[in-house]
Amino acid sequence: MRNNLISGLIFSFLLSISWLTKADLYDATLAYQNEEFTLAFSEFNRLAQLGNADAMYNLGVMYLYGQGTEQSAANAFAWFSLAKEFGIAEAFQTAQLVLQQSDDQSGLKDFVTLQRNRLADTYLLDSTLARLKQPNIVSTPSKTHDVLPDYPDEAVRQGVEGWVWLEFDIDQSGKATNIEVVDSYPKHIFTASLLNAVEKWRYSGPKQAHTLIYHFATYKGEQYRETLAIQKKAYEKQLKQNIDAAERGVAQVQYYIANWLSMKDYNAYQLLRYHWRSEEPVNELYLAAAKNGLDLAQYRLATQLINVGEHRLSVLWLEHAAQTMDIAKYRLxxxxxxxxxxxxxxxxxxxxxxxxxxxxxxxxxxxxxxxxxxxxxxxxxxxxxxxxxxxxxxxxxxxxxxxxxxxxxxxxxxxxxxxxxxxxxxxxxxxxxxxxxxxxxx
Structure with a gap:
């Protein structure tokens, strides 16, 4: 059984990592293990509405034993059945055990149908990866004047890599206006450098709400190669911690790894790509983080879906991101x-x-x-x-x-x-x- 289900082994590491700023599957699981059942139930229910299969399974457990909610075989059977449909194969056997012990098997099956209807939007969210494979229909003006951002000297010396995510409008002269910083990693290290460069860029035509994610990778700082050998052991250790955290449902780490995997020039790329070997690991990890409640991942998927013309699906993700992000309210x-x-x-x-x-x-x-x-x-x-x-x-x-x-x-x-x-x-x-x-x- 997967180790992010609450019936699996208890884990007690990564508690001090600063990434844990938003409630996600990891936090909800900790609440359950600490017997904070009301909080755990609330968080699992929120994540289940996003299509998080682990949360669905965990709701089944809590309904089965009456933890944080009234005991209900019907709800337990429904959530185990839904967890199977959303990707947890072993949930089928658990659902069948609940069904066999019931005196109203027909009623339990009817209740699953009712829950499916209530989760119509959640099923649509689960189609995100397939919809993202469609070609873009939103055109982007080409850049007519380009200036490379400076790689900050301190970042070069320390071997720091990262990214800055901007959103801005492009006016009739091709100038970037109303620039907003959506996200940056590490915070504040590269932002000023990119903003200074974007001020000098020019595009071929106007556009509203243009998205740019600029990656600062080590090939832009040659001096970094001299320090890489010294830092390699600690660097690999950190990556292994990230992989571990992502597999246990730490949403922000899933999002970070998606960003690292999106740029082959990151030193992190090769080791991470060896672990995530699927054809589209980037969007899979964005989706995992989005289902795990991370607003940045939800907003990232929404902007991509807008580009492929998926109105209804982009609105659903924007509605979730807009609960905490003003820029998501604007795009919504x-x-x-x-x-x-x-x-x-x-x-x-x-x-x-x-x-x-x-x-x-x-x-x-x-x-x-x-x-x-x-x-x-x-x-x-x-x-x-x-x-x-x-x-x-x-x-x-x-x-x-x-x-x-x-x-x-x-x-x-x-x-x-x-x-x-x-x-x-x-x-x-x-x-x-x-x-x-x-x-x-x-």
């Missing part, structure tokens, strides 16, 4: 607003409002534009515009929107001039601002 709203279904608009406004109140600028921009162009509600547009200006008083697009929304022509010209000055200082496109100024002049 963008995705919902591209749909023609009217019932999606209220949900989009709700998550944009939540993110805007948290200070997420891109959400505020989208909120203003949605109220202005889609809902024709100038009052709400002005309210959120004022809020956006408290976040960035010199933002060119916000200043242009202010100019468009004022009824005073003199004030409109002043605001447009301020927008033009700010766009020039940031090297952003000024085309829309100049068109508005021409309209004012006529």
């Amino acid at each position: 709203a963008r995705t919902l607003l591209t749909n023609t279904e009217q019932q999606d608009a209220p949900r989009a406004l709700q998550v944009l409002t939540e993110a805007s109140n948290n200070g997420h600028l891109r959400s505020t921009l989208l909120l203003v534009n949605t109220y202005l162009t889609r809902l024709n509600d100038k009052t709400q547009a002005k309210t959120w515009l004022r809020h956006g200006l408290t976040i960035d008083p010199e933002h060119p697009e916000l200043l242009l929107l202010s100019a468009k929304l004022t009824d005073n022509q003199v004030e409109a010209k002043k605001l447009a001039s301020q927008a033009l000055k700010s766009a020039s200082q940031r090297n952003w496109s000024s085309k829309a601002i100049r068109l508005f100024q021409q309209k004012l002049a006529n």
Whole structure:
């Protein structure tokens, strides 16, 4: 039986690792082993809704013995049966034992059908890997001017590798605007270097919500080769710890390994690839981390699914990631607003409002534009515009929107001039601002 099931061996290592910042299968299993059954049941139930087969099996155990919940043979049989369908072969035998001991075998089987219907979205989430094999339908502008980020000297000397995940818009001049750091590893080591480089990049055309994951691998720092031999033993030990943690359900480690496996130039790649030999280990590990409740992995899968045109599935993952990530709320709203279904608009406004109140600028921009162009509600547009200006008083697009929304022509010209000055200082496109100024002049 797999060792991340609670009926397997108890493990008590990696407790001090700083990765354990979010509740996952590992934490839920520890809660069970510490007899914190109510907490364990709640966490296993949350993970089961994501399609985590181990959590489903563990729910079966807890229902069978009435741990953290009322004892229920029907629920136990249902969760054991579902765990088998989601990949745990040995769960079938356990389900059959429960069935044989029941006086209402027909009722238990009917209850499984009911649970399957309740988990319709979970079954769709489980199709993620198959859907990701489809070709991308979202085009990306090509880079017309490139500058390599500097590999920080201290990172070269220490042999540090990592990545930075950015999301940004590309304006009409091909300039990256509204840049956000989604994730970086190690924290703060490479971020400034990449941001400095991206400021100089130019693309062939505009795009909203462009995703970039830039890998800082050792081939970019030749001096690192001199220190590799000295560090090799400790390096391999750390990798083995990572492999161990990933197999026991530490979601953040699963996510880290997926990132390391996505770049062959990482020194970690060869050892990790030897352990994960499947054809698509990267997406498999992202999915494992996503089913394990990690928002970053959920958001990563959602952005990939958007690129292959999987609207419904991307929305499901975004809904989960949006519980903790403002940028996921923003992308969820963008995705919902591209749909023609009217019932999606209220949900989009709700998550944009939540993110805007948290200070997420891109959400505020989208909120203003949605109220202005889609809902024709100038009052709400002005309210959120004022809020956006408290976040960035010199933002060119916000200043242009202010100019468009004022009824005073003199004030409109002043605001447009301020927008033009700010766009020039940031090297952003000024085309829309100049068109508005021409309209004012006529």
